[in-house]
Amino acid sequence: MIINNKALLKTFSHKLGNISYKRKYKKNPDLFLSLKQLCQQVNLDTNNFDADINEKLERIVSQISRYGDRFTKDCVCVQLYDDSDDTMRKAINDGALVCITNHKIEGIPCIVVENTYSVYADMCSIYRDFYKIKSTVVLGSIGKTTAKKMVAAVYNQKFNTLYDTGNDNILDSIGSISQHIPTSSEQFIAELSEDTPGLIKEMSKIIKPDIAIITTIDKSHIQFYKSEENIYNEFCTVTQHMHKDGVCIISLDEQNSANLITDKKVVFVSTQNKNADFLAQDIFVDTEGLKFNVVEKSTSKSFAVKLYNTFAIHNVTSALYAFAAGMISGMKPYEIINGLASYRPTGIRQNIYKSKGIIIYADCYNAVAKSVRSAINASCNIPITGKRVAVIGDVAEAGTYTQSTHDEIVDIINTSKVDFLFTCGKELKNALSRNPVRNDLHVLTFNNQKEMNKAIKKHLSKGDLVLFKSSHSGNLQKSISTIFPIQYFIQSIKYYTPRIKWHFKVILN
Numbered sequence: 001m002i003i004n005n006k007a008l009l010k011t012f013s014h015k016l017g018n019i020s021y022k023r024k025y026k027k028n029p030d031l032f033l034s035l036k037q038l039c040q041q042v043n044l045d046t047n048n049f050d051a052d053i054n055e056k057l058e059r060i061v062s063q064i065s066r067y068g069d070r071f072t073k074d075c076v077c078v079q080l081y082d083d084s085d086d087t088m089r090k091a092i093n094d095g096a097l098v099c100i101t102n103h104k105i106e107g108i109p110c111i112v113v114e115n116t117y118s119v120y121a122d123m124c125s126i127y128r129d130f131y132k133i134k135s136t137v138v139l140g141s142i143g144k145t146t147a148k149k150m151v152a153a154v155y156n157q158k159f160n161t162l163y164d165t166g167n168d169n170i171l172d173s174i175g176s177i178s179q180h181i182p183t184s185s186e187q188f189i190a191e192l193s194e195d196t197p198g199l200i201k202e203m204s205k206i207i208k209p210d211i212a213i214i215t216t217i218d219k220s221h222i223q224f225y226k227s228e229e230n231i232y233n234e235f236c237t238v239t240q241h242m243h244k245d246g247v248c249i250i251s252l253d254e255q256n257s258a259n260l261i262t263d264k265k266v267v268f269v270s271t272q273n274k275n276a277d278f279l280a281q282d283i284f285v286d287t288e289g290l291k292f293n294v295v296e297k298s299t300s301k302s303f304a305v306k307l308y309n310t311f312a313i314h315n316v317t318s319a320l321y322a323f324a325a326g327m328i329s330g331m332k333p334y335e336i337i338n339g340l341a342s343y344r345p346t347g348i349r350q351n352i353y354k355s356k357g358i359i360i361y362a363d364c365y366n367a368v369a370k371s372v373r374s375a376i377n378a379s380c381n382i383p384i385t386g387k388r389v390a391v392i393g394d395v396a397e398a399g400t401y402t403q404s405t406h407d408e409i410v411d412i413i414n415t416s417k418v419d420f421l422f423t424c425g426k427e428l429k430n431a432l433s434r435n436p437v438r439n440d441l442h443v444l445t446f447n448n449q450k451e452m453n454k455a456i457k458k459h460l461s462k463g464d465l466v467l468f469k470s471s472h473s474g475n476l477q478k479s480i481s482t483i484f485p486i487q488y489f490i491q492s493i494k495y496y497t498p499r500i501k502w503h504f505k506v507i508l509n
Contacts, residue, residue, distance in 0.1 A: 251269050
């Protein structure tokens with residue numbers, strides 16, 4: 001008998017969501033609206049609805065949903081991204097009241113609108129407003145998840161904090177979470193992805209941030225934007241729905257974003273510029289991690305900060321974002337320092353652990369040339385007794401910058417302390433053929449990942465360090481799980497346990 005795990009998981013999620021909805025409605029019916037009330041609040045003209053919708057106008061809406069994402073009976077299901085018409089039909093068959101679409105779908109009750117994304121955000125923002133909670137968003141091309149987790153580590157010292165332990169950073173995820181905020185939560189932290197043009201504004205509309213942290217802006221996802229200017233303009237839209245007294249936190253060291261925001265108060269951080277509101281000085285790397293001092297410009301006070309098991313210098317900037325967010329939120333410096341000291345990398349993002357005397361540096365969720373440089377520099381900061389091995393995959397979504405990006409990566413490796421380079425990516429292999437490498441760098445390229453994994457395992461020995469760095473599509477996490485199966489399983493448990501707790505917390509709220 002074949003068991004469809006995804007189907008079972010979806011069925012379980014739907015049943016759990018329905019139980020949660022009934023409990024929540026019985027406990028606090030004021031958090032729910034009728035279909036008529038909801039449509040009126042987002043300025044949809046109910047006078048033009050078809051008869052099959054009019055007969056449902058007095059029904060209570062359980063939630064605003066995208067099919068499959070915390071779906072419940074009597075929800076309003078919105079057609080987003082590439083959801084098919086058949087998917088909308090399934091939603092109605094599974095109990096949705098109506099569907100929001102941009103075209104008429106025969107046979108089911110549809111409310112046709114020009115922009116389903118905007119209407120979805122409008123609807124979710126109504127429910128978000130039921131909850132009196134402060135919110136912080138983190139956005140940027142790279143570094144979002146690390147910065148978010150550091151902010152969470154800081155906020156947890158004082159506040160009951162709601163944040164996704166992974167990266168549910170797209171519109172439907174943000175909308176769903178915003179409808180299920182536990183009433184005890186005091187701070188809400190969310191990532192905002194820029195992978196779809198126009199949606200940062202819509203996600204900001206839902207969340208209405210008090211604080212917006214803008215990390216490094218690079219060419220990630222540029223194939224969707226066509227130009228760097230369009231990427232910058234996308235990030236600027238976050239302020240359109242911020243709290244009227246909202247604050248943006250930006251690094252003065254980032255040329256692309258330093259002067260980006262002009263319509264909100266900006267708090268600046270830096271590792272170099274003394275004009276910054278929070279400046280990191282005396283940065284030091286040892287066997288435990290990073291140590292540095294944070295100088296607060298307004299008071300000239302200095303605070304000693306430690307980040308354990310964290311060796312990438314750029315993480316100092318992430319810590320500065322979190323330090324500034326904590327101070328803006330009214331926290332004491334010692335609370336912020338304790339929070340940063342509690343932070344630990346997990347999963348396949350800058351996570352460092354050992355297996356039989358070999359140090360594994362797993363950083364293969366996302367990549368641009370700048371993050372490859374940071375990862376290589378960080379791995380070279382770690383003291384070892386053996387050789388340094390880099391397993392580098394292709395950078396995806398670089399568009400017209402693909403060739404120059406991979407040429408830059410070859411140059412980065414050439415000027416590093418890496419002893420062995422393994423790769424099976426087509427673009428990096430082409431870049432290696434175009435560019436000479438230093439004589440003492442051992443380069444091994446492969447046509448498939450299975451062959452590469454065998455060679456890596458053969459070359460590694462006790463005392464070595466091996467870095468895995470690529471875009472997520474490079475699937476280097478599979479290499480880690482193949483070469484180091486036990487340690488990979490342990491790290492997966494550490495990563496997924498809080499993820500499971502997070503989903504239960506939200507679904508059962």
